[in-house]
Amino acid sequence: MANNKLMNTLKHAVKTLRVGMVSAVITSAFISANVSAEEIGYAEKEELKFGFIKLTDMAPLAVAYEKGFFEEEGLYVTLEAQANWKVLLDRVIDGQLDGAHMLAGQPLGATIGYGTKADIITAFSMDLNGNAITVSNDIWAQMKKHVPHEGGKPVHPIKADALKPVVDDYKSKGKPFKMGMVFPVSTHNYELRYWLAAGGIHPGYYAPHKGDTSGQISAEALLSVTPPPQMPATMEAGTIYGYCVGEPWNQQAVFKGIGVPVVTDYEIWKDNPEKVFGVSKTWAEKNPNTHIRVVKAMIRAAMWLDENNNANRPEAVKILAKSQYVGADYEVIANSMTGTFEYEKGDKRDVPDFNVFFRYNATYPFYSDAIWYLTQMRRWGQISEPKSDSWYKDIAKQVYRPDIYAQAAKSLIAEGKAKASEFPEFASETGFKSPQKHFIDNIVYDGSQPNAYLDKFAIGLKNDSKL
Amino acid sequence: MKDNQMKNTPHLELTQVGIDFPTPKGPFTALQNVNLKIKKGEFISLIGHSGCGKSTVLNIVAGLYQATTGGVILDSKEVNEPGPERAVVFQNHSLLPWLSAYKNVELAVKQTQKGRSKKEIKEWVEHNLELVHMSHAADKLPAEISGGMKQRVGIARALAMEPKVLLMDEPFGALDALTRAHLQDSVMEIHAELGNTVIMITHDVDEAVLLSDRIVMMTNGPEATIGEILPIELERPRNRIALADDPKYNHYRSEVLKFLYEKQRKVESVSEHKAKKVQDKNTKETDVA
């Protein structure tokens, strides 16, 4: 076996050299000799299985499959829907899945050992935005009184200030106010918490060092986990009064007439990073070429999704509506995917950037995005100990791998499938976005100073506080 | 011939046989002090009320039960396990329902006469079926033939083992009167031809007198034992019609009846009576089938 592998590797190396030399000779007249360096070897593992959760932001995977981008990289990919985020993560860890559509917090949470401890990395960010917070009809009726109106329509963004009196009312009656999110380290959990806290509603702390992972310590709104596709049904059953989830499960509530989306995550934090494509670190080390090729295919899918001002979106919706992908009705998926978003029934507004797959460097794994999630983990106690700024950077660099992304992008550029201008300047890119201002509470986020950022919040653990 | 044999050392001997069955209240002595010497070729009937331990005696001879006291000696060898030299014909034929009549007999032949060639086995099976007049139904399954026919096959199977002693546990008890008479005639024929030693349990006085050389009458249990032994000195071959008016026959008959209904009169409890009725009913149903 070992001998065989060695032989293969040798053959491979010889082959790569030969191909490289030939192509260098042929193309040197036209393109810089760089090309041969960017030539990616054949995939080490060609038959792959990727997991996903039934959400519209899995689109890059479905598109890369249906449009043949995976096959063009010599990859034979099977896509498989997973029951929930935990199962998905466990399957990536134990190798049943080669990779998966993940919550940005999952590779980070796994790496720092919050939940299952495992080394998961990501070289590809799947999208920006795409989530919303929905409340039940009943809660909306109570909230609506406190929402400013203009021309008969509520003024957006709606802040949690409008929800605060409702929560206070529940509190005075001794009734718990319950909401759903999809996973403890999910974007949705942090977004919902951010929104609630910005409106003065305490979403509760975690205390893993005391064995308390409910996240409900001193909470005014009790958040619990529900898998995305079951959100509408759970709210309909009255178990939760509202939830934060990705599409199409907010639009589904509108269609079913059981709830009203009140705020999109675009309004909570403009162009926030959402899902990532996660693989286990050992898998990535064993299959470096495969990994780069996967990222290549997915970059192409993301480009296709955003091409010509979302021109391909209707076709993408058709793909997603297939029962093996998202499976919801075309109209429901189209509502958000084609640049609109329906709040209250009939109140359909243009949100062209509700789902961003490629533009604004959406696919590049920024360290600052990773650090934002880490700050929120610290803010709500999932990280129980104070950490230094350099710790945040180290973890981000362990998990987020722009180096792999850059190799994939450069290869695409060399093949003429993408333009260099569509990507960040790889040579100078630090991985830190300049301070971001567009948060619902107007607090500015600078990824290079996580502890200073934490100090700015009224609700939440500070740098040195401990439960 | 017969007289000669009688003078020989006993062929089958039961000495001080007794048996205890464990019960929650302590051992229950079903049998005790059973002593019986049987000559080669003799036809013995065991008769007695139900529950008197007739079947227990038979089972001890068969080796299916182990005597607590005393023992059984067959041709100078002690009996302590079942074996084909003491073939048993069970009350309910006990043929393997999934095998044809032929295969049932064949199983016994193959198992007990391992030296035989295939051809010899076939001939021997056919011979024994012939003996009980069952050749015509050799390929029938037990469920496809009548109760009497099943019992014939059961006898053929037992005979095919070439037993030293043939043990029959109420072999005709489950049959209607006509079938029973036919079978009794067959058994007499076979006995005349083969000269096996036979121990038969019966409830039927006529059957006992008709078939036996000696009738062993048992007292009621618990602690049952042999009450009387009645030698039947009637000429063989015996003919049931001729015997019907024979004073000797009728004398024997009344002797047995006197033993059963005067000396060993048994008052059945109501529950036992009911149980017996149910059993009778089942028997009838079997006949119809």
Next chain:
Amino acid sequence: MIKQNAIPTIIHQVKGFQWPNIGQLLGAAALPIVGIVVFLGLWSLMAKNIDTSLGQFPGPAAVWEQTTTLVDEHNAQMDKADKFYERQEIRNAARVAKDPSYQPKIRAFTGAPTFFQQIWTSLYTVMVGFIVASLIAIPLGIVCGLSKNAYTAINPLIQLFKPVSPLAWLPLVTMVVSAVYVSSDPMFSKSFITSAVTVALCCLWPTLINTAVGVSSIDKDLLNVSKVLRLNALSHVTTIVLPSSIPAIFTGLRLSLGIGWMVLIAAEMLAQNPGLGKFVWDEFQNGSSESLARIMVAVLTIGLIGFILDRVMLVIQRKVSWDKNAVLR
């Protein structure tokens, strides 16, 4: 005169001959049809009156429509598979042209399994689990039936595990399979092993118990026959024990297969293992306006397959069992 008389007589005879036949036909074919028609009627009536958040509850028409859709989807997917293989061949050829040492390899189609493929997966899984369980349960049952000591030793375990819901096993089985079944080139997928083992765990008990009871209640006379014939242990089992307990064993097997089929569907739903259960769960999660009708198709299919499996077992039982008169239903 004669003719006049003859005709009514013939008619009379014909009538007298045909009437009972029609009655039999009514009983044999018409009554179930009446039952089905009444059921369909009630179903569509009720369906119209049940409004769910996914739209109206599907009636027979909607279910039939989805059945045809599922067939169409299956055919479309098969076409896609053909094209997938064509593309792969071209790609392999191109790679060989570039690198002659490359050994071309055909990878299986990567598309999502269709409804019919899911049916096949479930059937295959349940059969494997069932057969494995039977291979364990029948011999063990025979041992328990033959030896009172073995039965006394094993009985507490049987009683303890028998009432355990199969789904309680599932997490344990999943973790154990993940830990133990490690192979770089696995012959079976882990999900298949997990499902099959779960099915086997649940199929074990009815067969085991029924076999043990069947063996221990063999006619005493038959056992005595065996003793008189001095059958050795092996021929005792093969000539007496097995044949006489076949009806009991089959009763257990049929119960087991029925349970196994139900368990498998539930396990597939819970563990997201491929099969009909996953189909149902996926459709439920999709929450499209067609989902309920598609689930209904699956429900009816599951029932139909369960019914067919039982009938097949019955036919086998009739073939194998000596007791042709036993009433089997």
